[in-house]
Amino acid sequence: MSDHALPTLADVAQKAGVSTATVSRCLNSPDRVVEETRKRVMAAVRELGYAPNFGAQALAAKQTNTVGAVIPTMENAVFARGLQAFQQELGRHGKTLLVASSSYDAALEDEQIRALVARGADALLLIGYDRSRELYEFLDKRGVPTLVSWSCSETEARAAMGFDNRLSMLRLAREVLKLGHRHIACLSAPLSTNDRARGRVQGIRNALAEFGLPPNTLPVFETPYGIDTGTAAFKALVEKHPGTTAIMCVNDVLALGALRGARERGLSVPNDISVTGFDDIEIALLAEPPLTTVHVPHRDMGQRAARMLLDMLRDGTKGARVALPTEIMMRGSLGPVPGAPR
Amino acid sequence: MSDHALPTLADVAQKAGVSTATVSRCLNSPDRVVEETRKRVMAAVRELGYAPNFGAQALAAKQTNTVGAVIPTMENAVFARGLQAFQQELGRHGKTLLVASSSYDAALEDEQIRALVARGADALLLIGYDRSRELYEFLDKRGVPTLVSWSCSETEARAAMGFDNRLSMLRLAREVLKLGHRHIACLSAPLSTNDRARGRVQGIRNALAEFGLPPNTLPVFETPYGIDTGTAAFKALVEKHPGTTAIMCVNDVLALGALRGARERGLSVPNDISVTGFDDIEIALLAEPPLTTVHVPHRDMGQRAARMLLDMLRDGTKGARVALPTEIMMRGSLGPVPGAPR
């Protein structure tokens, strides 16, 4: 680590025999400088190994070209996928992505969002709507354009690039019901701070109602995110409700856990019990049996989210509310109700 | 989005009837200010909703309290895990983590590292050693403390918090050989820019040599990261080397792909062919059959990496070279060679 100070704009300017303004222009809007000068400046830049000081640049330009995103967890490939596409699109427009994760913890999420803003994020991508009024007020006050993803609600004014969680799950639940299942249970993430999970559970209830079943008798087991927790919750569920023929999980990870729980309990899927997921992560296909789930267009969502946020940033507009289509993936983990006539 | 400018230090100072220096001290070293003044200042801070301007702070303090990390991919839970622990430890010391991913692309990694430095990262966490001399020179010139993780080589001077890839794989390969396998093949990530994969392959070769087998006849199939690619490579491999009884993969994701390839080919694991992985990601346990693999202490590694980097940053020291122990996880995907006496 050499201690001699790094070259500054002034050093470059001196070396190239121009003013600092010209060097700055060469770097930021090259077409405003005549070619000969530009060449000379660029040569000096290269020779000195000059790179702009981030803090100074941010201070003077009043923007950081940085977009922040807070996701529930990096451990779920589904978020990683979406973010990758998001990042690529941002990169194409000269912006950098800052990622933080909240471990599905509301207080931590709050903190991470504030940290990102404190770090100068020009705009934010958030997952779902659920967060405190104070936080939203803070964001509005600071004038940070914010886009919600993974959800899309008619009743929320805020810009969103997501999909309809309720409707997607409703469609899947219809398929389950069509196969004759009448004793359905739900394995869910904690509902209190997760509007996506709530929407999905609501979707099951709506489907139940459509089929003339009482929606409020749906057993819902809430458990933190994880394969292990899914396995444990599955076991608790079948113990408490032995007659259950189909377990609908609000995400694939939980469903994978349920699959393992079934295996450990000696239950055959789907002969003894059916299991469904949500997200369509890569391993859903690989599971034994392959998981019936709802496919979410992660990549497309990420890319479009980036575009919308970029537009909001550029034009200062409010952003729209877009619901992307999802797709039911019928696979081996869902079968007809046991004992049904074939 | 309100347009009225955000409050500055000067606003707070005026409101509290003190100088900006005092406000700054209240925020950064509260014990240097008498309690009464401090209370008054803090009240003003709260009332105004003041938050420091990142750029200005970075410019004046010449540090950003930000640490950058570049990982190959966010889609592998193994990196996510390690990073989470890394981030937590940093957070405890008031630092923020900036993450970027390179998609296992050397040029992109180079770019991301420079972007992170340009964004003012005070220190860096990198995965593995393999990168250009220019990049390392750049880092040294800028004086950015850098810590390598996931690898730990005797021959590299640079600070590292990792484990011995070669030795770990060597140990696993011994187990494979002990079970009678003599026709082993290797499914690897591209080796040219991945010292971890190279070390692991080398480990297999070393084990072969120990058992008196010619190390250079080991078939090594290189394929990009992914479950799908693992499946395809598996098929290509068994076609070209039908006599293979054990396939050792350099990571779990590839191994999962191999498992699927085996299933699609109608091969029973481990009866017809054995498969091993590396990393011990959560799904390794869930695979059918559960994957024999090498457990890497992700969380511990992440946490200790953070501590070391923090020390380097604080004391300006060079950092040490630490190799953490790994553990062989014997599970169902590895069995005795087919036709062996039981």
Next chain:
DNA sequence: GCGAAAGATGTAAGCGCTTACACGAAGCGA
């Protein structure tokens, strides 16, 4: 060939914060 418009570059005023140094007040030992 002249004046105006357009283009290239320079000048210098900040951006909001940290911190070395200065200053006055209070506490202390002799």
Next chain:
DNA sequence: TCGCTTCGTGTAAGCGCTTACATCTTTCGC
């Protein structure tokens, strides 16, 4: 009581960059 240290606070000089504005040159219509 006097000089010395210690403590709390203020003053003001940057940190390295962007950019409005000023200045000087060139170009071009007529």
